[in-house]
Amino acid sequence: MKGVIQRVAHANVVVDGETVGEIGQGIMLLLGVEPEDTEAVADKMLHKVLGYRIFSDADGRMNLSLKDIAGELLVVSQFTLAADTRKGMRPGFSTAAxxxxxxxxxxxxxxxxxxxxxVANGRFGxxxxxxxxxxxxxxxxMDIQP
Structure with missing residues (x-):
């Protein structure tokens, strides 16, 4: 399972002109699922995302987690994260679930x-x-392996 997390002041997802997911301060996660991923892998990714210390403490150091700041999470499905980009000039998607x-x-x-x-979400697919x-x-x- 692969993820890209971004610390955001705010984020939103729009589908066909309609806002389907929106958050204030927190993390936007682009989440890519691979064929061998399981609920156990998802649990590991979740533990990492919620506990990753990327928010500033009183001294300006990245020392606080999403849970510590009571931040919000926007989860967006992103199958292109699982693309095989090693060869050629066009991504291959056989490595995506x-x-x-x-x-x-x-x-x-x-x-x-x-x-x-x-939690707010995009719309799968x-x-x-x-x-x-x-x-x-x-x-x-983030790259969490089974």
């Missing part, structure tokens, strides 16, 4: 996250317009 498997884990991840923080104000900028790539 099939849509039914990916959607199940995406929904599982979001449901589990909502037990700890406020939709053509989404994502807007955000990256705070920092602070962006990290």
């Amino acid at each position: 099939k849509p039914d498997h990916a959607e199940r884990l995406y929904e599982y991840f979001s449901a589990e996250a909502s037990k700890s923080v406020t 939709a053509d989404m317009k994502v807007s955000l104000l990256n705070d920092g900028p602070v962006t990290f790539l």
